[in-house]
Amino acid sequence: MTSGFGEGRSTRVQPTSDRLRSPTNLFSSLLGRFDRVGCVFGAMAAIALVLQPFVTYRPNRIASGKSVSFLAALPQTTGLVGGAIICTAILVAFSRTPILWRAIAAFAALAVLIGLIGLVPLHLVPPSNTFARVSPSSGFWLLILAFALLAADTLAKLKPGPWVRLLALAGVAAASALILCSGWLRGISILKEYASHADTFWTEATKHVELAVGSLAGAVIVGVPLGIACARLPHLRAITLPVLNVIQTIPSIAMYGLMMVPLGLLAARLPLLSELGIRGIGTAPAAIALFLYSLLPVVANTVIGLDQVSPQTSEAARGMGMSGGQRLLKVELPLATPIILTGIRIVLVQNIGLVTVAALIGGGGLGSFVFQGIGQSATDLVLLGTVPIIALAFVAAVLLDAAVDLTRGAAP
Amino acid sequence: MRILGYMARAGGLLLLAALVFMPRWFEPLLRPLTENGAPAIYNQGSLLDLTLAHLGLVAVASIASAILALTLGIFVTRPSGAEFLPLSRTIVNIGQVFPPVAVLAIAVPLVGFGTTPTLIALILYGLLPIFENTITGLREVNPTVIEAARGMGLSARQRFMDVELPLALPVILAGLRLSIVINMGTATIGSTVAAKGLGEVIIAGLQSSNTAFILQGGLIVALLAVLIYDAFGLLERAVARRAGTVDA
Numbered sequence: 001m002t003s004g005f006g007e008g009r010s011t012r013v014q015p016t017s018d019r020l021r022s023p024t025n026l027f028s029s030l031l032g033r034f035d036r037v038g039c040v041f042g043a044m045a046a047i048a049l050v051l052q053p054f055v056t057y058r059p060n061r062i063a064s065g066k067s068v069s070f071l072a073a074l075p076q077t078t079g080l081v082g083g084a085i086i087c088t089a090i091l092v093a094f095s096r097t098p099i100l101w102r103a104i105a106a107f108a109a110l111a112v113l114i115g116l117i118g119l120v121p122l123h124l125v126p127p128s129n130t131f132a133r134v135s136p137s138s139g140f141w142l143l144i145l146a147f148a149l150l151a152a153d154t155l156a157k158l159k160p161g162p163w164v165r166l167l168a169l170a171g172v173a174a175a176s177a178l179i180l181c182s183g184w185l186r187g188i189s190i191l192k193e194y195a196s197h198a199d200t201f202w203t204e205a206t207k208h209v210e211l212a213v214g215s216l217a218g219a220v221i222v223g224v225p226l227g228i229a230c231a232r233l234p235h236l237r238a239i240t241l242p243v244l245n246v247i248q249t250i251p252s253i254a255m256y257g258l259m260m261v262p263l264g265l266l267a268a269r270l271p272l273l274s275e276l277g278i279r280g281i282g283t284a285p286a287a288i289a290l291f292l293y294s295l296l297p298v299v300a301n302t303v304i305g306l307d308q309v310s311p312q313t314s315e316a317a318r319g320m321g322m323s324g325g326q327r328l329l330k331v332e333l334p335l336a337t338p339i340i341l342t343g344i345r346i347v348l349v350q351n352i353g354l355v356t357v358a359a360l361i362g363g364g365g366l367g368s369f370v371f372q373g374i375g376q377s378a379t380d381l382v383l384l385g386t387v388p389i390i391a392l393a394f395v396a397a398v399l400l401d402a403a404v405d406l407t408r409g410a411a412p
Numbered sequence: 413m414r415i416l417g418y419m420a421r422a423g424g425l426l427l428l429a430a431l432v433f434m435p436r437w438f439e440p441l442l443r444p445l446t447e448n449g450a451p452a453i454y455n456q457g458s459l460l461d462l463t464l465a466h467l468g469l470v471a472v473a474s475i476a477s478a479i480l481a482l483t484l485g486i487f488v489t490r491p492s493g494a495e496f497l498p499l500s501r502t503i504v505n506i507g508q509v510f511p512p513v514a515v516l517a518i519a520v521p522l523v524g525f526g527t528t529p530t531l532i533a534l535i536l537y538g539l540l541p542i543f544e545n546t547i548t549g550l551r552e553v554n555p556t557v558i559e560a561a562r563g564m565g566l567s568a569r570q571r572f573m574d575v576e577l578p579l580a581l582p583v584i585l586a587g588l589r590l591s592i593v594i595n596m597g598t599a600t601i602g603s604t605v606a607a608k609g610l611g612e613v614i615i616a617g618l619q620s621s622n623t624a625f626i627l628q629g630g631l632i633v634a635l636l637a638v639l640i641y642d643a644f645g646l647l648e649r650a651v652a653r654r655a656g657t658v659d660a
Contacts, residue, residue: 036495036496037495037496037499040496040499138522149499149502149503152502152506153498153499153502156498156501156502157498246638246641248593249593249596249637249638249641250633250634250637250638251596251597251600251601251633251634251637252597252600252601253597253600253601253611253614253615253630253633254600254614254629254630254631254633254634254637255630255634257614257617257618257626257627257629257630258626258627258630258631258634260623260626261445261623261626261627261630264623265445349508349509352511353510353511353512353513353514354511356511356513356514357513357601360604360615360618361618367513370513370514370517371604373517374517374520374604374605377525379520379521382517382518382520382521383518383521385517386514386517386518389511389514390509390510390511390514393509393510393511394506394509397505397508397509
């Protein structure tokens, strides 16, 4: 990083004798064959493979674990073959190779890793032992991360269009569903945890999505008209946006807590409300808090979207004899749609994360597994909540990014 | 309008000071929220200690994130690090999809309960906005300005320190502000993994269904976050005025 600061110039002047220069040249020509970005992934994967434990073995669900290395976790031949494939992928990452090779190496390594992790419980745990837990450890997660980043990096270089990205998302989703349904990974501790929570998992997951999407829908219904009004009335904008900004800065637990107090008092006074499910604890305070958080991105992006419609365009629409309402619906809002959708993307990803915290006030959702798991020091239960939350947020981001690109392409 | 803003700030600051230093004053107000003679004022520790611990955690994490993110951000915007720019964009985009609670929850099994996982989650998550804004700020510096500085005979180091960095500073500060606000919230959730902080008051209230604790803790955390956010906003505007990127 020094060469940018001007010290690089001095190193270029320094080697005066040939004897000094030749090793530098050798080094730089060797460096030329390496892909510098790939070296980061490669080094990360190599360290993970050699120095980090591949899985953790625990005699029961909450006992402390024993680290098991890559080769010890697998039958000898399988381990050697799998290790060889992963090492090849690491070498491909290190060197300057065509983009297609890198993509194949990344996806092959990911597939091999998932295949291998499914074999570990069969190797480590005798079939009669139902208490023992095998969970992926830092080595496995780092390898997955390294190759997923390599895959993301190569895919990003290809600059795929929105339809290709949606197709890729569908492909990844279908592959994940297939792997999970096949039962290949059923020996892994997160899925054992799923098996014992299967009945509540789907209700909590549905509730999670309902809360995130429902409060977003409320925010769009209120926020878009409010944004249109703010774009028209500078006085309203000068008050609304700072207030919504302040609301965004309030930490989520505090916000949920502050919502509980008035709702609890209301429910105590009006029994009808509590019969409707509006109480100090539960879904109602969570939904209101999420709605308030969602307003700023929706309102602000509606205002920005309408602001950037060029006055000439509006003037032309007026010249064609359009009324104010027609101009708004047929010209200005369609032109602002990509920016409004960007706001909706921010809200949805943010909400999926914030719903997690709602579990603390009895709002349910996948966060209930996270906090139960933290309470019981059961790592697997924490992951049973966390992994789907991250997957949901990721899917929401990819879907809405594609929607933004599609509307941008459609806009005249 | 401006007077109203100053009055709101002063009011918020006074209320916060009273809540932290003189919690007893609020007993008559909070008493009706409790049931069965439960205490109305948080009694499991000093609110001042918790506030300081909370602020300390956020400060340490934010300084660490800022140093890391600035170094990385400067590196990828220099010619020697340009190769890493697309990758760092990808990482920032993916990172933003992770909710801070998830980072916190994942850190617990790796490093155990207490302040350490919270600090790790705070530092990792706080990196993203600062890193992103450092890149944006440095890349948005007008190339003709840098060219002019080169023409004046400034070395690469001088160009960076005297021209690029000051011009990018308001945007970098905006990233730092966002990072601090997110960290305030994550540190509050950190109390669920036994990190010392103001979240304890709210969690204690939730566990014993004591609405008075919840209100007390919620108000302190909310006021603290809003006031810090506002103070950084003022700082940012002052810096932007100095850099000449906005009209005074």
